[in-house]
Amino acid sequence: VVKGFEVRSGEYVVLDDDELKAASAPKRKTVDIEHFVPREQIDPDVYDRPYYLAPQDGGEEAYAVLAAALRRTGRAGVGRVVLRSREQLVAVVEADQMLRLDTMRFADELVDPGTLDHPPLRRKPDARLRKMAAQLIDGLSGKFQPSRYRDTYRDRVLDLVKRKAKGEEIDTERAQAPAPSDDLMAALEASLKGSKR
Amino acid sequence: MARARSLWTGSLSFGLVNVPVSLVSAVRDQNLHFHQIHKKTHERLHVSYVCTKEKTPVDYSEIAHGFETGDEYVMLTDDELAAAQLEKTRTYLVAVRAKGDLLALTSMLFQQEVRPTDELDLPTRKRPGKAKVDRAVALVEALGADFDHDAYKDRYRRRLRKLVKDKEAGETIKAPPAPKAPGPPPDIMEALKASLDEVRAGAGSG
Numbered sequence: 318v319v320k321g322f323e324v325r326s327g328e329y330v331v332l333d334d335d336e337l338k339a340a341s342a343p344k345r346k347t348v349d350i351e352h353f354v355p356r357e358q359i360d361p362d363v364y365d366r367p368y369y370l371a372p373q374d375g376g377e378e379a380y381a382v383l384a385a386a387l388r389r390t391g392r393a394g395v396g397r398v399v400l401r402s403r404e405q406l407v408a409v410v411e412a413d414q415m416l417r418l419d420t421m422r423f424a425d426e427l428v429d430p431g432t433l434d435h436p437p438l439r440r441k442p443d444a445r446l447r448k449m450a451a452q453l454i455d456g457l458s459g460k461f462q463p464s465r466y467r468d469t470y471r472d473r474v475l476d477l478v479k480r481k482a483k484g485e486e487i488d489t490e491r492a493q494a495p496a497p498s499d500d501l502m503a504a505l506e507a508s509l510k511g512s513k514r
Numbered sequence: 515m516a517r518a519r520s521l522w523t524g525s526l527s528f529g530l531v532n533v534p535v536s537l538v539s540a541v542r543d544q545n546l547h548f549h550q551i552h553k554k555t556h557e558r559l560h561v562s563y564v565c566t567k568e569k570t571p572v573d574y575s576e577i578a579h580g581f582e583t584g585d586e587y588v589m590l591t592d593d594e595l596a597a598a599q600l601e602k603t604r605t606y607l608v609a610v611r612a613k614g615d616l617l618a619l620t621s622m623l624f625q626q627e628v629r630p631t632d633e634l635d636l637p638t639r640k641r642p643g644k645a646k647v648d649r650a651v652a653l654v655e656a657l658g659a660d661f662d663h664d665a666y667k668d669r670y671r672r673r674l675r676k677l678v679k680d681k682e683a684g685e686t687i688k689a690p691p692a693p694k695a696p697g698p699p700p701d702i703m704e705a706l707k708a709s710l711d712e713v714r715a716g717a718g719s720g
Contacts, residue, residue, distance in 0.1 A: 379702045381639065404670040474581075497534040508530040
């Protein structure tokens with residue numbers, strides 16, 4: 318099996334694995350860092366997949382030094398690496414004294430929000446509504462604790478398997494979206510009362 | 515450019531407030547796609563599922579999801595799987611943020627999905643010397659820049675496109691030699707110093 322790229326309908330240019338490798342053109346097996354940028358300047362939408370970087374024999378000290386420097390400066394190293402024969406844009410960041418490598422998307426892989434179809438937004442929402450929404454957000458605010466959120470889908474599928482194995486009938490009714498709040502002010506007020514209790 | 519289509523419509527809810535919204539992917543596929551071709555005939559291949567018992571291709575409509583429990587399978591249909599959660603496919607942990615005038619929803623990993631670092635086979639940690647860290651901080655700052663996302667182009671995609679063009683024109687393409695990883699610096703202090711000198715010299719002349 319080889320790979321074929323369709324240049325015209327029904328016409329393929331055939332490339333084998335060696336030829337495809339020529340597109341990766343790695344000179345060295347390195348993560349080449351080009352710049353160190355403030356971490357907060359990278360929008361979360363840019364990140365794709367996270368990986369740990371583990372120190373290799375003889376590299377422990379250099380590893381620890383770089384991790385400490387990234388921690389102190391709050392910066393991420395942005396560079397490129399060839400992974401699975403594809404050159405990737407990556408960020409190297411420090412987390413808990415370890416180095417993590419996050420693959421990133423290129424700018425042209427992100428959709429320009431200007432191309433979205435949606436009803437026009439009212440530039441300035443009502444000041445009272447905004448204030449109440451802000452109060453509600455304050456009332457529901459808390460520190461981010463990842464352990465509080467469980468992947469319940471996995472649990473539910475396992476439960477389903479168990480029930481099915483016992484020969485139970487499975488109810489396949491689908492969920493429906495709730496109706497929008499007709500009276501936004503009333504909904505905000507009622508929510509605020511609820512969140513303060 | 516084609517307008518992005520929404521992949522889900524529903525409601526954003528907090529407290530007793532429901533905001534009707536639609537979900538549009540913020541990422542678009544820019545990859546070059548290849549078809550699988552039979553080397554001998556140069557014809558396209560297609561994927562077919564073959565039953566291990568009947569040895570014959572099976573139609574898509576006859577495929578069920580089997581969960582292995584010991585030496586048996588529990589069979590689930592698409593409808594039964596969909597009933598396992600509120601929405602089709604699966605439940606995501608998400609963060610909603612303001613991005614300009616729009617709301618951006620980013621899916622996140624559940625903590626169970628993140629590999630704990632103690633599962634990694636790591637050498638014992640060494641506390642790095644302060645002088646070395648200071649030097650590394652100076653180097654990080656010397657190579658400091660604002661994050662300019664547009665400045666990084668996908669060179670792989672560009673090379674791949676060129677490769678296809680060259681091949682179409684009948685050029686021979688050679689694979690590059692296998693890459694090697696450089697070893698650790700024998701003296702990290704020396705390496706940091708030399709790098710700093712190089713960056714500073716570059717900044718001065720440029």
